[in-house]
Amino acid sequence: MVAGDSPARAGAQPIDLRLGRIIRLLMEHATVVASGTKIAQEISSNRSEVWRLIQQLRGLGVDVAGHPASGYRLNSVPDLLLPEILAPMLRGTIFDACLHHFYKIGSTNTAAMAAAAEGAPEGSVFLAEEQTAGRGRGAHSWQSARSAGIYCSVVLRPILPPSEVLALSLAAGLAVRAAIERVDARLNIDLKWPNDVLVAGKKVSGILTEMNAEPTRVRYVVVGIGINVNQANFPKEIEGEATSLRLETGSEWSRVELAAALLKSLDREYRLLVERKDARQSILRRFTDQSSWVRGKQVRVDENGARVEGTTEGLDDRGFLQVRTAQGLQTILSGTVREKGRSN
DSSP states (O other): OOSOOOHHHHTOOOOOTHHHHHHHHHHHTTTSOBOHHHHHHHTTSOHHHHHHHHHHHHHTTOOEEEETTTEEEESSOOOOOOHHHHGGGGTTSTTSSOEEEESSBSOHHHHHHHHHHTTOOTTOEEEESOBSSOBOSTTOBOOOOTTTEEEEEEEEOOSOOGGGHHHHHHHHHHHHHHHHHHHOTTSOEEEETTTEEEETTEEEEEEEEEEEEOSSSEEEEEEEEEEEOSOSOOOTTTTTTBOOHHHHHSSOOOHHHHHHHHHHHHHHHHHHHHHOTTHHHHHHHHHHHTOSSSEEEEEEEEETTEEEEEEEEEEOTTSOEEEEETTEEEEEOSSEEEETTOOO
């Protein structure tokens, strides 16, 4: 299990892995106070350095009680996406063995793609508390407020042709929907082709799938998932388009619980795709059933300066969107799909 990665390559600021070790120690001794001396021994440091690290944890929002004279204890399990917390919740999935955590990084997808190119094993997970250059599809950026959302990328190495990767992206949308519903089933969640998850018509999650492939086989795929969890507000330019789970429910969510549910759901969908011959049909059918956008939606699609307008008529057998226009049925391979008459 890994708690960090090479910051220079991944675009992260230096990561102090000792923070995770301190949290793990305090969690293992949750009913007693851990002395500064004991913590210092565990992390091969000294008490003054322990105090500095404790202050750093408090700055990250971790509720640590105590001081150097009395020792330290956790008042509550921190809502940080640390391997020490997540790994036990992911046992039995492909994501339980190689978790990488960053307090700040440029982009988890960029880090995951670089690591995959260097041989990172399938199931490697890259999680960040904050992204400074989060990416969406095309040239879009992803707002990544510190410790407010889930910013996660995973490395997969499916034995599939490149043509099947769209189904994997759609399956990731199904996994996000299932994870949110597992935590709170009251929300009405909609899937927008090909990579958005909506609540109340606003974007709560986006998926960015990138791959390295030969003509007939995939070398590796990185699936990046961003979820707006506890954001209380958004920049003015996107506040009419984006929402968070907190804004929609009126309460704080456990990012740890949701991240674990997400990776478990993604594990199920991925195993289905690579193990069952009828998996693609199942994914396309379920995506269609769970989306108001796939059939009967008046849309306009912008792609490379061209615009298509019409009514959606389902997915073809590869997973591409079909739109009935005045000129006939058109297959949408990529582009930005918007509801006709709306600007977002």
